[in-house]
Amino acid sequence: MMSSSASWTEAAALTRRLRTDFVPDQLLQATDKSILIAGTCAGEPVVAKVLTTGEAFWREKFGREAAAYLAFARCTPRVRVPRLIAADTEAGVLLLERLPGHRLSPDRYPPTALEHQDVCAVVDALGSLACWTPASGAFAQAWDYRHRLDRYLGYGLLQTLTTRP
Template identity: 40%
Template sequence: MYSQALSPAPVSRPQQPSVPGPLRRRPAIGLDPRGREQGGAQLQARPAHAAQQLRRPVPTQARPAAAPRTENPAERSPQVRAALAHIARISPSFVPRQLIRDGRHVLIAGTAGRTPVVAKCLARPGEDVEGTIQFQREIATYRAFVRHRPPARQPKLVAADSERCVLLMERVPGRPAARERHPSDAPTPGEVRAIVGAVRALNLWRPPTDVFDRPLDYGREVARYHALGLLTDRDAGDLQQLLHGLAHQPWQFCHGDALLTNVLLAPSGPVLVDWEQSGWYLPGYDLALLWTVMSGDTGARRQLSQVAQAGGTLPRDAFLVNLILLLMRELRRHDVPGAGEEQRILIRRLHEDAALARRAVRAAVGTR
């Protein structure tokens, strides 16, 4: 209720000589101070809807919603803008949050609805023919994992576009097992055991043979490294002899690029990412790759060799063939002119490992 001082009805008061004039009061909400009558203190109340009009916001011209932006200013590069456009085609609800990588592949972390995701795009799918083939293989692998779930943990597929080379997958919380291809500080022994266990479980998996292909032609690889001078005539002959004995050996499904940088150490265990090279290989390919990049951890190398040779002579020979070819690939990758001191140390270590593998191959050929 209104008080008498704020009542809309006029109120007569006796004149008090001692009071100089009427008290000035602040008008209440809904009262119009311009409704005073001349010579009086009467206030007229505004209608109830008038108060609501006072509180109603003033209409303004609608502005278009700003495009989502990543935290990194490199999103202004043409390939990042193109990647964002391709991602929006397959996931309109994608909101970018962070630019993780901007190179041959563009990696952008964000959300699709309420789901944390990572978008992976090939920067130049029309120009990078080899990268396009590998990217399409990775998409095919993730789609196959929806129907045939492997024992090793991997990010779940959210959306994909094979034509534009765009892949959207869940973002798994965790940290990489290593930041470098050849890490100077290896993971702890417990982490190494978990990684080897996850890789071994994947290698023992038997999916349908027609789902995945064979990314590596072993005979062609031996001939290529022989032509480049990385393999001697004797090396090429020894490897061909081992491959002849492995002609009827069942192949394994392997990750194909089981570097420590492609392993996330999550609370639930190791998670394998980047499945571009996945497919069927001779047994021990993933183990040989881990052996190649873990030169600073003799205990891990011993464990990998024991696991690879536990199946008998043929798995041992397959592991050695894989090891020689992977060491040749690493030498070709790193032994380039103008290498720094740290890289020269790595090259010298790779040559030492290659000499050790050559002796093992010759010993294996001598036992046949």
């Protein structure tokens, strides 16, 4: 586990302990919770996610994320998801296949509207994922999503998702 002030080189070194063939080449994002690094393993594009906080809440969420990728490997969903290459939840490291495409936004809550075709693609992917039946017990519900969606609809945040041209 790294401190929140850790550098991306420290995160890359921690990832190399998990996979010695990891070659970092670009810092994608650094927050007070994690660092994302693009690189390669065995010549294939990957992304390393390294947890930089020891807070119990974020360690639990990180563990759930790793469990989700394991569940995807056991029962493939109807949408393309990154393949788990390696994980060490104790050390706080995930190594995932890097999928082609572009990033929708660097922010969780984008300050500007997303492109219409991107929003449609996300909604279509979510619809496909909603029809997928994972293996029994693969996911424990961490949030009350119905309540969250209703709340966001009340704020007017999802209006563009409910109407298509």
